[in-house]
């Protein structure tokens with residue numbers, strides 16, 4: 001099938017590449033000339049495990065191409081995906097200007113029947129708005145489908161190729177058939193395509209992200225309680241996670257959820273609720289807990305250094321909002337850096353992939369180390385903000401001998417507390433009693 005993906009960011013590039021991988025002819029459109037030039041020249045623009053190989057193969061075999069020309073890009077397509085940004089507006093609601101702007105342009109460009117698919121995360125009712133924006137100037141028949149995307153960064157290719165489910169919101173039989181054919185190769189293992197109306201599909205996406213964010217904030221509060229009561233959150237997590245009704249996943253406490261999705265989507269659902277005079281109280285609490293959680297380690301750091309961080313130097317491992325991505329949107333590490341620097345401390349950082357992005361945002365506010373151990377030179381303590389695998393079994397002798405104080409503040413519970421005690425570290429984590437040196 002010939003398809004076009006408008007917007008070639010995290011979702012668009014993964015979507016386009018994976019559809020090309022199943023034999024479709026894919027054109028990706030983006031307004032960013034630099035991005036399109038790079039991609040056309042075979043240079044991948046995001047770090048996403050497994051994507052580069054698929055991207056190179058499909059580009060080489062001619063199933064994937066890139067353009068800035070929307071009209072040319074959509075001319076032969078049967079299906080047009082919109083994978084455009086929906087950032088939070090000033091009041092927290094989703095900004096639909098990208099989606100509706102492109103939709104208005106599409107109207108006069110349509111020459112034959114097309115299915116226009118909204119893959120971006122958008123509030124309930126957006127499919128109707130997209131339909132109206134296109135219809136203003138369209139002379140041919142078209143359908144608008146809501147097909148929210150559930151991929152996670154870092155495992156995006158796997159999530160796309162083997163989705164738990166595909167949600168397709170449409171009331172058009174014709175569009176349903178087209179979408180079913182397109183997704184058939186991705187649901188061969190019995191994972192379902194769930195067909196529903198557009199509004200339910202739109203809400204499904206926000207409900208999924210908000211529920212997952214709720215699980216995380218819930219566990220972060222349990223972790224706080226564990227510390228106060230002398231319990232161990234790892235034990236509690238395992239104790240509740242083995243109940244099928246609760247499930248093992250998304251119960252890991254830490255220094256809060258970040259990324260481009262949970263923070264903005266929870267906020268947007270709260271805003272949508274307010275618009276229909278409903279106060280979604282659970283989500284207010286979820287956001288509030290998460291705001292505080294990002295700086296969960298700071299009181300511990302302050303207490304260790306007697307509330308005086310002036311002149312102290314910290315090593316910080318991990319900048320991306322989660323491992324296996326270079327994405328730093330709403331990354332807790334950035335909040336920690338701010339707090340440390342505002343308190344008069346200096347910071348030396350390392351992240352396997354995200355350092356160029358951080359440098360682009362905060363410049364020389366921190367020092368960028370060549371590897372994780374180089375951050376430790378002259379550092380008073382080590383802080384861990386992201387659970388990259390490479391941080392999981394480090395050389396503790398090297399850490400101990402490099403740091404001025406044998407102290408680690410771990411926001412992702414990477415190490416065994418008793419082991420750290422044996423090694424003589426002062427080790428503080430989330431929801432577990434500290435190991436005292």
Ligand SMILES: NC(=O)c1ccc[n+]([C@@H]2O[C@H](COP(=O)([O-])OP(=O)(O)OC[C@H]3O[C@@H](n4cnc5c(N)ncnc54)[C@H](O)[C@@H]3O)[C@@H](O)[C@H]2O)c1
Nearest residue numbers: 007008009010011030031032083084085086120121149153
């Ligand atoms: N990132 C994720 O993991 C993820 C997962 C599921 C859903 N989503 C949702 O998907 C949508 C896209 O997210 P993303 O992370 O891919 O965003 P992104 O910022 O990485 O990519 C958006 C792309 O759209 C391009 N663009 C902007 N205006 C354009 C225009 N007028 N014409 C053509 N291209 C244009 C930008 O240049 C950029 O390349 C959002 O609604 C997001 O909430 C994201």
Ligand SMILES: O=c1ccn([C@@H]2O[C@H](COP(=O)(O)OP(=O)(O)O[C@H]3O[C@H](CO)[C@@H](O)[C@H](O)[C@H]3O)[C@@H](O)[C@H]2O)c(=O)[nH]1
Nearest residue numbers: 149150151152153250251252254256257258259261321322
């Ligand atoms: O037990 C957990 C799991 C995750 N996190 C944090 O939650 C955030 C989000 O993680 P994750 O969901 O793995 O990454 P995203 O790429 O943001 O993916 C989410 O957001 C996407 C965009 O909407 C959706 O498509 C995905 O289904 C949804 O998982 C990160 O900061 C994680 O550190 C925790 O603190 N504890």
